[in-house]
Amino acid sequence: xxxxxxxxxxxxxxxxxxxxxxxxxxxxxxxxxxxxxxxxxxxxxxxxxxxxxxxxxxxxxxxxxxxxxxxxxxxxxxxxxxxxxxxxxxxxxxxxxxxxxxxxxxxxxxxxxxxxxxxxxxxxxxxxxxxxxxxxxxxxxxxxxxxxxxxxxxxxxxxxxxxxxxxxxxxxxxxxx
Amino acid sequence: xxxxxxxxxxxxxxxxxxxxxxxxxxxxxxxxxxxxxxxxxxxxxxxxxxxxxxxxxxxxxxxxxxxxxxxxxxxxxxxxxxxxxxxxxxxxxxxxxxxxxxxxxxxxxxxxxxxxxxxxxxxxxxxxxxxxxxxxxxxxxxxxxxxxxxxxxxxxxxxxxxxxxxxxxxxxxxxxxxxxxxxxxxxxxxxxxxxxxxxxxxxxxxxxxxxxxxxxxxxxxxxxxxxxxxxxxxxxxxxxxxxxxxxxxxxxxxxxxxxxxxxxxxxxxxxxxx
Numbered sequence: 001x002x003x004x005x006x007x008x009x010x011x012x013x014x015x016x017x018x019x020x021x022x023x024x025x026x027x028x029x030x031x032x033x034x035x036x037x038x039x040x041x042x043x044x045x046x047x048x049x050x051x052x053x054x055x056x057x058x059x060x061x062x063x064x065x066x067x068x069x070x071x072x073x074x075x076x077x078x079x080x081x082x083x084x085x086x087x088x089x090x091x092x093x094x095x096x097x098x099x100x101x102x103x104x105x106x107x108x109x110x111x112x113x114x115x116x117x118x119x120x121x122x123x124x125x126x127x128x129x130x131x132x133x134x135x136x137x138x139x140x141x142x143x144x145x146x147x148x149x150x151x152x153x154x155x156x157x158x159x160x161x162x163x164x165x166x167x168x169x170x171x172x173x174x175x176x177x
Numbered sequence: 178x179x180x181x182x183x184x185x186x187x188x189x190x191x192x193x194x195x196x197x198x199x200x201x202x203x204x205x206x207x208x209x210x211x212x213x214x215x216x217x218x219x220x221x222x223x224x225x226x227x228x229x230x231x232x233x234x235x236x237x238x239x240x241x242x243x244x245x246x247x248x249x250x251x252x253x254x255x256x257x258x259x260x261x262x263x264x265x266x267x268x269x270x271x272x273x274x275x276x277x278x279x280x281x282x283x284x285x286x287x288x289x290x291x292x293x294x295x296x297x298x299x300x301x302x303x304x305x306x307x308x309x310x311x312x313x314x315x316x317x318x319x320x321x322x323x324x325x326x327x328x329x330x331x332x333x334x335x336x337x338x339x340x341x342x343x344x345x346x347x348x349x350x351x352x353x354x355x356x357x358x359x360x361x362x363x364x365x366x367x368x369x370x371x372x373x374x375x376x377x378x379x380x381x382x383x384x385x386x387x388x389x390x391x392x393x394x395x396x397x398x399x400x401x402x403x404x405x406x407x408x409x410x411x412x413x414x415x416x417x418x419x420x421x422x423x424x425x426x427x428x429x430x431x432x433x434x435x436x437x438x439x440x441x442x443x444x445x446x447x448x449x450x451x
Contacts, residue, residue, distance in 0.1 A: 007221035010212075038208040043215050049362045051229060051370035054222070078227035078370050 008054070008080065009138040011043040012130070015053035015077065019070050019106060021060025024120035025087035029057060032123040032130075039127060042134070050076040055133055056110075057126075061089040061096045062103040074110045080140035082133040084114045086126060091115045184251040191382030192216040194389075198415060205419050216382065220375055228371025231280045236373045238276035243376040245269035246383045253390045256320030259307045263300075266387065270296050273380075277365035288364020291355045291426050298433040299342040302335075303391075305441035309335045310394065312448045319394065327397035329406075331451070334444035336395055338437040343414055345433060346388045348381075351421040352429050 018026055033039050033046055047053050050073045062070060074083070085106050088094035096102040106112060113136045116129035183190075196213045203210025212218075230236050246269045252262050270292065277289025307317060313328045314321050322328075329336055344352040356364050366377045389407055396403030424432070 005225065007218045008225055010218040011215065011222045013219075035206050035208045038203075038210075040203065040211055041209045043211050043218060047362075048358070049367055051368065052374055054226075076229075078229060080226070 005138055009134045012054045012082075012134055012137060013045045013047045013052055014055040014057050014130070015047060015050050015073065016057045017059075017070065017073055019058055019060040019066040019090065020063035020102070021087065021089060025059035025090075028120050028123050029059070029086060029126055032126045037123045037127060039130065042131070044130065051078065053077055054081055054137060055130065056081060056083045057086055057130075058083065058090050058106050059086045061093045062106050062109060063101055064103075067103060067109055070106065071109050080137060082113045082137045082140070083110055084116060084129050084133050085112045086116045086129065087121050088117055088119045091117055094119060180254050183254050184247075187247065187250045187254070187386050188379050188382050191384075191386040192220070192379070194385050195382050198411070201412075202415055202419060205415065216378075220378065223375040223378065224372055226371040228373055230373070231282075231368050235276055235279045235368065238272050238279065239369055239373050239380075240376050242269055242272040242276065243380040243383070245272060246380050246387065250383055250386050250390065253319060253387070256318065256323060259310060259317045259319050259322065259394075260304075261317075262319070263303045263307055266303075267296065267300060273365055280368045282368050284361045284363075284367045285365060287361050288355065288367065291357075291361075292365055294426060294430055295345055295352075295355045298430045298437070299345050302338050302342050302433070302437040302441060305438075305445060306332075306335050306339055306391075309441075309445060309448065312445065322394050323398060325397050327395065327399045327402055329395045329402070331448060332395065332444060334440040338440045339392065339395075340410065340413070341433060341437060343388055343392070343410065344417065345429070346384055347414065349414060349418040351417070351424045352433070353423055354426040354429050357423065 016026070016029055031037060033044070044055075054077075056074060056077060058070065060066075074081075083106075085091050089096060090106050093099075093102060093104040097104055103109070114129045114133045116125050118125055121129075193213070193216075196211075196216045199215060200210045200213060245265065249262055249266045249269060252265065274289045274292050274296075277285045277292065309332045310322050310328065311317055313331055314325050316322070341352075344350065345355070348356040361367070366374065369377050389410075392406060392410055393403045396406055
């Protein structure tokens with residue numbers, strides 16, 4: 001019988017979403033898809049349609065305007081799927097960390113599998129991140145992965161509100177119930 | 178027996194053709210490109226994905242589109258009536274358009290509208306092509322057309338118009354406004370996912386087989402000419418696809434309908450005087 005998981009790795013289709021980024025990481029993603037770096041040799045197509053995508057590439061710190069769309073797009077993607085945070089903003093918030101209109105990275109809203117650092121991250125790093133995501137995609141099952149609940153009550157260290165450490169992990173609030 | 182084998186593997190042949198085309202287009206753009214079997218990897222992956230059903234009618238119409246198209250290809254291989262095949266193909270496109278209108282997505286509606294307009298543009302050309310074959314061979318039967326000598330010289334203008342509608346059918350530049358992947362995310366296929374999208378994906382392969390089998394009819398019983406026509410057209414269509422930008426839907430209809438009808442009518446009138 002065919003092992004479908006093997007083929008899952010060979011044809012990843014990506015969905016690219018800009019969650020308030022400065023466009024720096026976005027043009028690097030497009031550079032990775034262009035003839036010079038050629039992500040298509042791994043079978044990657046930039047679909048732009050969440051219902052037919054496997055890999056969710058998110059750039060930028062999440063602003064209040066984009067977070068609803070971020071969660072909406074994540075829930076519209078069929079399992080199995082991999083989320084890759086591209087750029088320092090998407091990973092941690094970067095220089096916008098703890099500003100009033102910016103969230104601290106996308107992992108407060110959706111589960112992230114691969115973090116690609118850099119401001120802006122280079123096409124080589126993005127390709128490495130996508131290839132790393134493919135290994136994770138191979139092991140994921142068709143079952144639903146639980147999205148994160150937002151966060152616990154904010155803890156204050158040294159007078160700085162750090163919401164990252166107060167974010168709930170998968171299944172943590174279930175254990176409480 | 179041979180026909181049954183070809184009918185069974187028709188989607189696979191189309192898939193190989195599509196995979197080869199992706200490699201060829203990558204090489205034209207000076208890059209490596211995906212592996213040859215990439216369409217099949219995509220297909221296996223789509224089986225393993227979760228499928229979202231918008232409504233059952235929508236999902237079933239996608240499958241019906243695929244099956245009708247397979248029947249059309251089977252009838253061409255068996256050598257049935259050309260006019261009947263063209264109208265049955267129109268029916269399969271109607272299923273696709275109905276599928277586009279059966280969901281509430283705006284992109285899907287725009288895609289279905291454009292598909293309808295494109296059908297309006299290329300259908301007269303296909304019918305005129307069938308009439309041209311009838312005037313040459315005295316029969317609409319494909320088996321009779323295949324038994325006679327090549328009719329590419331008397332039908333040369335119709336052959337040119339047929340070359341023009343190949344990009345419309347295969348969703349290629351400059352005439353890919355029906356799909357327009359960057360703006361309307363694929364048009365009709367936007368709401369399909371998982372195993373249901375797989376049928377739409379395989380239907381695309383069958384479109385390749387359909388259009389190139391119709392192209393081979395111009396060669397008649399000359400197999401060498403048929404092969405040359407196929408290879409030449411394949412390269413030409415991909416070269417044009419890589420070298421041109423997309424035209425607007427309005428321009429697509431203007432170009433295909435006016436040029437197609439004028440060239441086709443001139444050819445048919447000329448044939449009636451010969």
